[in-house]
Amino acid sequence: MAELQLKSVEKMYGNGFKAVHGIDLDVKDGEFMVLVGPSGCAKSTTLRMIAGLETISGGEIRIGDRIINDLTPGKRGIAMVFQNYALYPHMKVRKNLSFGLKLKRKPKDEIEASTGEVSGILEIDELLDRLPKQLSGGQAQRVAVGRALIKSPEVFLFDEPLSNLDAKLRASMRVRITDLHKRLRDEGRPATVIYVTHDQVEAMTMGDRICVMKDGHIMQVADPVTLYEKPANAFVAGFIGMPEMNLADAELTMDGTPKLTLAGQTISAPADLSARLNAAPGPVTLGIRPQHMTIETDGAADAFSGVIHNIEFMGHEVNVHVTIGDAAFIAVVPTEKFDLKLQRGDRVGLRPTGVQMHIFDRASGENVSLAE
Numbered sequence: 001m002a003e004l005q006l007k008s009v010e011k012m013y014g015n016g017f018k019a020v021h022g023i024d025l026d027v028k029d030g031e032f033m034v035l036v037g038p039s040g041c042a043k044s045t046t047l048r049m050i051a052g053l054e055t056i057s058g059g060e061i062r063i064g065d066r067i068i069n070d071l072t073p074g075k076r077g078i079a080m081v082f083q084n085y086a087l088y089p090h091m092k093v094r095k096n097l098s099f100g101l102k103l104k105r106k107p108k109d110e111i112e113a114s115t116g117e118v119s120g121i122l123e124i125d126e127l128l129d130r131l132p133k134q135l136s137g138g139q140a141q142r143v144a145v146g147r148a149l150i151k152s153p154e155v156f157l158f159d160e161p162l163s164n165l166d167a168k169l170r171a172s173m174r175v176r177i178t179d180l181h182k183r184l185r186d187e188g189r190p191a192t193v194i195y196v197t198h199d200q201v202e203a204m205t206m207g208d209r210i211c212v213m214k215d216g217h218i219m220q221v222a223d224p225v226t227l228y229e230k231p232a233n234a235f236v237a238g239f240i241g242m243p244e245m246n247l248a249d250a251e252l253t254m255d256g257t258p259k260l261t262l263a264g265q266t267i268s269a270p271a272d273l274s275a276r277l278n279a280a281p282g283p284v285t286l287g288i289r290p291q292h293m294t295i296e297t298d299g300a301a302d303a304f305s306g307v308i309h310n311i312e313f314m315g316h317e318v319n320v321h322v323t324i325g326d327a328a329f330i331a332v333v334p335t336e337k338f339d340l341k342l343q344r345g346d347r348v349g350l351r352p353t354g355v356q357m358h359i360f361d362r363a364s365g366e367n368v369s370l371a372e
């Protein structure tokens with residue numbers, strides 16, 4: 001069993017900077033957990049504490065029923081793949097793969113069998129007799145993954161392993177890594193994975209669950225669909241989704257039914273939202289995904305009136321940038337539903353469809369529109 005648990009884990013660096021503020025995280029046996037968040041939010045620090053490359057200032061880390069706080073990295077049953085995969089430059093791929101097992105004094109035939117198996121899985125058989133400098137970025141990264149895999153670790157840690165690759169290679173490596181994870185699961189030897197990235201596409205497509213971090217705090221842990229549909233706070237709402245969710249200061253009033261005022265314009269909250277709302281009247285942050293607004297004629301009921309200041313034709317859809325007072329909104333409209341005569345400077349109505357419209361407490365950022 002390689003369930004991994006972090007309990008109230010803290011990190012205070014030597015200079016007195018507190019990078020991690022008592023985080024709790026449970027990663028299930030065989031789960032693919034992604035840590036995502038902006039630069040400096042302590043993803044690497046957290047991963048390095050799990051690997052044992054960084055001391056823990058408070059709390060507890062467990063693998064299964066072992067507390068591993070004080071174990072040396074080699075004794076933790078963990079393998080880590082870094083961004084700058086750092087293969088040994090003077091060793092051929094075969095030796096890069098097998099070196100770790102050699103250090104552990106494994107028998108020669110066992111080393112050969114493991115090397116063969118791993119190179120088969122990662123499709124690097126034909127590269128075994130090359131030096132790292134004779135590999136492409138994607139091939140080198142596969143060797144780096146192989147070097148971790150060959151150790152049969154209980155827990156795999158990846159720290160932005162694809163960030164050095166170009167977009168196309170990243171996309172194919174993404175699929176390879178998730179395929180590998182599924183394959184190990186199907187073969188009955190599931191690997192628990194923690195994968196760090198700041199790329200929300202990697203997070204959404206790879207993770208069984210995603211842990212969103214900010215400034216050394218965990219903002220939400222959930223599966224991709226929940227994270228997208230029910231963001232716990234304005235930070236998660238703005239971080240996940242493309243283009244970003246529209247977030248704007250608004251005023252909530254309860255005039256019989258809930259109403260929203262933005263830039264001096266008041267509309268009734270869509271029925272879907274009213275049913276979920278668990279908020280007191282007052283200042284709120286309104287959150288609407290670009291995909292969840294329609295462009296109407298100016299003056300249409302329950303639409304905000306605004307001015308188009310840019311139109312981006314994307315092919316199958318159109319990104320329409322509309323300013324309402326001081327607030328900048330983007331609506332993503334399917335091309336067939338977009339009136340191609342509309343131009344920059346035209347005044348239109350922007351109507352929230354109600355689907356997944358969110359209200360966040362202005363002060364705390366907490367989502368107050370999730371009530372069942």
Ligand SMILES: Nc1ncnc2c1ncn2[C@@H]1O[C@H](COP(=O)(O)OP(=O)(O)OP(=O)(O)O)[C@@H](O)[C@H]1O
Pocket residue numbers: 013014015017019037038039040041042043044045046198
């Ligand atoms: N050795 C150190 N001493 C002091 N502060 C540090 C040290 N290492 C990292 N930090 C700080 O801790 C915070 C978290 O750093 P960390 O490298 O974990 O962030 P990250 O989320 O991995 O960022 P990135 O996406 O840029 O890799 C940052 O504010 C960083 O400046």
Ligand SMILES: [Mg+2]
Pocket residue numbers: 043044045
């Ligand atoms: Mg990092």
